[in-house]
Amino acid sequence: MRSGRCRGSSTSAPRRRSGAGSRSSTSSCTSASVPGRRRYRTATLVSKDDLLSRFIQATTSDAGEVDYKHLRDMILNIVMAGKDPTAGALAWFLYMMCKHPEVQEKISEEAADAGEATSSIDDFSRSLTEEALNKMHYLHAALTETLRLYPSLPLDNKECFSDDILPNGFSVGKGDIVFYAPYAMGRMERLWGEDAIVFRPERWLNERGEFLPESPFKFTAFQAGPRICLGKEFAYRQMKIFAAVLLRFFVLALCDKDESVNYRTMITLYIDQGLHLTATARGIV
Ligand code: HEM
Numbered sequence: 001m002r003s004g005r006c007r008g009s010s011t012s013a014p015r016r017r018s019g020a021g022s023r024s025s026t027s028s029c030t031s032a033s034v035p036g037r038r039r040y041r042t043a044t045l046v047s048k049d050d051l052l053s054r055f056i057q058a059t060t061s062d063a064g065e066v067d068y069k070h071l072r073d074m075i076l077n078i079v080m081a082g083k084d085p086t087a088g089a090l091a092w093f094l095y096m097m098c099k100h101p102e103v104q105e106k107i108s109e110e111a112a113d114a115g116e117a118t119s120s121i122d123d124f125s126r127s128l129t130e131e132a133l134n135k136m137h138y139l140h141a142a143l144t145e146t147l148r149l150y151p152s153l154p155l156d157n158k159e160c161f162s163d164d165i166l167p168n169g170f171s172v173g174k175g176d177i178v179f180y181a182p183y184a185m186g187r188m189e190r191l192w193g194e195d196a197i198v199f200r201p202e203r204w205l206n207e208r209g210e211f212l213p214e215s216p217f218k219f220t221a222f223q224a225g226p227r228i229c230l231g232k233e234f235a236y237r238q239m240k241i242f243a244a245v246l247l248r249f250f251v252l253a254l255c256d257k258d259e260s261v262n263y264r265t266m267i268t269l270y271i272d273q274g275l276h277l278t279a280t281a282r283g284i285v
Contacts, residue, residue: 051078052075055071055074055075056071058074059071059074078231081229081230081231082231082234082235084152084267084268085152085153085235085268086152086235086238086239088150088152088268088269088270088271089143089146089147089150089152089235089239090239090242090243091270091271091275092146092149092150092269092271093142093143093146093239093243094252094275094277095254095261095271095275096142096145096146096149096199097142097247097252098252098253098254098257098277099199099254100199101253103142103199103201104247104251104252106138107136107138107139107142107243107244107247108247108248108251108282110135110136110137110138110139110244111136111139111243111244111245111247111248112248113135114128114132114133114135114136114244115127115128115132115244115248121245121249124245124248124249125241125245128240128241128244128245133237133240133241133244136240136244137205137209137210137211138201138205138209139240139243139244140204140211140236140240141201141202141203141204141205141211142201142243143236143239143240143243144201144204144211144219145199145200145201145203145204146199147186147219147221147222148186148192148219148221149186149187149197149199150183150186150263150269151182151183151186151220151221151269152221152268152269153182153221153223153267153268153269154181154182154183154263154269155179155180155181155182155183156179156180156181156182156220156223157177157178157179157180158177158178158180159175159176159177159178160172160173160174160175160176160177160178161174162174166178180220182220182221183269185218185220186219186220186221191218216228246279248282249281249282250279250280250281250282251279251280251282252277252278252279253277253278253280254275254276254277254278255276255277255278256276259276261273261275
């Protein structure tokens with residue numbers, strides 16, 4: 001089965017540079033010999049470790065030719081797949097923080113314990129190492145609970161390449177489209193119990209307060225199986241850093257505390273009319 005969502009124009013087969021990751025010191029470069037491909041100064045690239053440099057490296061042959069089409073596809077994929085779902089998830093997370101101030105306080109305390117004791121936002125951000133982020137089980141649970149109730153992709157579909165039988169015995173024919181609905185699944189009492197509709201990060205924690213993952217076939221916000229979201233871990237890291245810094249230094253509240261927001265039906269789950277909140281400095285000394 002293939003995804004029913006547009007995958008951009010990723011038609012070019014992945015072209016891995018032979019010995020990818022090897023570091024060349026060649027600096028010579030000339031103009032393109034093949035349309036769409038140009039020689040690149042490999043010496044300036046290999047000294048950098050940022051994402052774009054890595055993409056360029058992965059699409060550059062040993063001869064210094066860049067496969068620009070493949071490079072464009074990779075960048076578009078990351079920009080489209082990586083930006084909107086994370087931004088949407090964070091907006092709903094902030095909404096949940098405003099609606100559940102006690103959860104907000106717990107996360108603030110957890111962030112304070114995990115990072116450096118400092119009143120400098122920059123120093124605190126820098127102290128959020130991989131190890132510090134891994135300590136924040138409650139924040140991880142709160143983000144996951146947000147995605148359970150407000151999955152960035154509320155509805156997703158797959159199209160059958162050929163006749164097939166699904167694991168539950170249903171047969172599907174070539175060209176059939178099958179939908180699964182993370183939004184509905186995240187609210188099913190049959191899956192999550194009677195309080196399925198309640199925002200309760202604790203449901204993701206064991207008695208020692210450690211995060212307990214669920215099967216991705218039950219918690220489907222990132223999809224499951226071989227095409228599970230490639231950026232899942234990256235997204236958690238990004239969201240945890242953002243949330244930890246924000247809640248460590250600010251208290252969030254809705255401008256109108258009784259306001260309930262609605263979603264807007266798009267590919268990703270947006271907050272209709274945006275989220276109007278205030279952020280008050282915590283006054284850390
Ligand atoms: C909260 C954040 C995110 C959520 C909820 C999310 C969710 C998803 C879902 C449901 C899919 C499957 C879509 C389909 O059926 O076609 C997917 C695919 C994908 N995601 Fe994410 N995503 C998130 C963040 C990110 C980030 C930050 C990146 C990259 C840095 C990323 C990269 C990708 C890629 C490359 C795919 C395609 C994987 C494939 O088809 O093999 N995602 N994501």
